[in-house]
Amino acid sequence: xxxxxxxxxxxxxxxxxxxxxxxxxxxxxxxxxxxxxxxxxxxxxxxxxxxxxxxxxxxxxxxxxxxxxxxxxxxxxxxxxxxxxxxxxxxxxxxxxxxxxxxxxxxxxxxxxxxxxxxxxxxxxxxxxxxxxxxxxxxxxxxxxxxxxxxxxxxxxxxxxxxxxxxxxxxxxxxxxxxxxxxxxxxxxxxxxxxxxxxxxxxxxxxxxxxxxxxxxxxxxxxxxxxxxxxxxxxxxxxxxxxxxxxxxxxxxxxxxxxxxxxxxxxxxxxxxxxxxxxxxxxxxxxxxxxxxxxxxxxxxxxxxxxxxxxxxxxxxxxxxxxxxxxxxxxxxxxxxxxxxxxxxxxxxxxxxxxxxxxxxxxxxxxxxxxxxxxxxxxxxxxxxxxxxxxxxxxxxx
Ligand SMILES: Nc1ncnc2c1ncn2[C@@H]1O[C@H](COP(=O)(O)OS(=O)(=O)O)[C@@H](OP(=O)(O)O)[C@H]1O
Ligand SMILES: [Mg+2]
Ligand SMILES: [Mg+2]
Ligand SMILES: [Mg+2]
Numbered sequence: 526x527x528x529x530x531x532x533x534x535x536x537x538x539x540x541x542x543x544x545x546x547x548x549x550x551x552x553x554x555x556x557x558x559x560x561x562x563x564x565x566x567x568x569x570x571x572x573x574x575x576x577x578x579x580x581x582x583x584x585x586x587x588x589x590x591x592x593x594x595x596x597x598x599x600x601x602x603x604x605x606x607x608x609x610x611x612x613x614x615x616x617x618x619x620x621x622x623x624x625x626x627x628x629x630x631x632x633x634x635x636x637x638x639x640x641x642x643x644x645x646x647x648x649x650x651x652x653x654x655x656x657x658x659x660x661x662x663x664x665x666x667x668x669x670x671x672x673x674x675x676x677x678x679x680x681x682x683x684x685x686x687x688x689x690x691x692x693x694x695x696x697x698x699x700x701x702x703x704x705x706x707x708x709x710x711x712x713x714x715x716x717x718x719x720x721x722x723x724x725x726x727x728x729x730x731x732x733x734x735x736x737x738x739x740x741x742x743x744x745x746x747x748x749x750x751x752x753x754x755x756x757x758x759x760x761x762x763x764x765x766x767x768x769x770x771x772x773x774x775x776x777x778x779x780x781x782x783x784x785x786x787x788x789x790x791x792x793x794x795x796x797x798x799x800x801x802x803x804x805x806x807x808x809x810x811x812x813x814x815x816x817x818x819x820x821x822x823x824x825x826x827x828x829x830x831x832x833x834x835x836x837x838x839x840x841x842x843x844x845x846x847x848x849x850x851x852x853x854x855x856x857x858x859x860x861x862x863x864x865x866x867x868x869x870x871x872x873x874x875x876x877x878x879x880x881x882x883x884x885x886x887x888x889x890x891x892x893x894x895x896x897x898x899x900x901x902x903x904x905x906x907x908x909x910x911x912x913x914x915x916x917x918x919x920x921x922x923x
Pocket of ligand 1: 714
């Protein structure tokens with residue numbers, strides 16, 4: 526079979542063929558949820574007194590398997606794999622496949638009776654006549670991925686199971702109970718370009734983020750500041766994870782010993798570097814550069830896709846992340862919940878442009894003031910001041 530080279534941010538598709546699933550015997554997700562519901566716990570526990578170790582292990586497994594699926598697709602990416610959703614944003618077989626894998630793994634590993642998932646994708650387009658072929662491909666990918674883990678080897682999912690797994694992400698979330706929050710591929714544009722993307726999974730308990738897992742298959746294990754994309758020896762593939770009150774850890778996606786990570790302790794903004802969206806349509810680059818100038822930041826912006834920015838910042842690759850969407854854009858909780866906890870547990874601060882902490886308890890949207898800013902505790906006061914001044918200048922120039 527032909528192979529693909531993914532190097533220096535470009536993808537060369539050489540084949541349209543993906544391997545067939547090893548197993549074809551269908552297992553209904555319904556029967557799966559019945560058997561798992563018998564294990565459901567009836568005792569609600571409060572966020573502050575809980576350990577989330579079991580959920581964390583399940584989330585790491587789910588995100589790592591989803592990353593495996595995404596890596597396979599990114600290596601073989603075809604234009605035909607990229608569809609446009611009704612809001613014109615791209616979606617690929619990997620976005621759907623990743624969402625299905627995470628949903629199935631979480632339900633298999635944990636109590637499925639109380640399972641609630643707030644996730645980006647839904648199966649609407651896949652249920653249409655023209656979505657049939659794509660659905661077939663997603664089902665094969667999902668089954669191949671699950672079969673690659675020995676625990677799930679013998680029970681392939683049917684098309685209906687895959688559709689149901691994707692649609693389990695329709696929860697509205699909210700302030701009570703536990704809700705998983707998933708972006709199956711954050712940075713789909715980066716994914717399609719062959720650049721950075723992340724599988725971002727968080728758990729909310731009573732409206733607060735208590736777990737955050739970020740799988741970043743293309744992020745170098747060493748700092749992005751010293752990253753050399755020409756170096757074939759350079760290792761990539763990071764898994765960041767955080768549990769409330771327990772710090773943030775990073776390991777390689779192929780399973781190295783985890784190391785505890787911290788945001789930078791820099792206190793001079795002149796020495797800081799800052800991250801922003803790769804896509805200018807997603808964040809006002811002019812505004813970020815005006816803020817950076819006020820702070821005296823000398824380094825040029827580091828533009829990378831997705832919540833990989835939160836991961837990179839949590840280990841001190843850069844000191845500041847600025848995100849100012851164009852007017853009218855409403856942020857979604859899955860674009861920030863996991864990244865928020867990864868940074869907060871590494872000692873960083875994430876707020877809106879007015880200094881308010883992010884509120885994930887209000888449903889699928891994040892309602893906030895103007896934008897999102899992220900840095901360490903020492904730099905935050907100066908950053909807030911620069912943000913306020915730049916926003917005032919911007920509004921008085923309109
Ligand atoms: N107009 C607009 N403004 C702001 N943000 C938008 C906009 N459109 C999309 N999105 C969301 O941006 C997510 C990608 O995150 P980033 O901006 O960090 O990455 S990127 O550099 O743009 O690729 C991206 O996440 P994914 O859809 O999961 O890729 C979107 O949720
Ligand atoms: Mg999207
Ligand atoms: Mg996203
Ligand atoms: Mg996405």
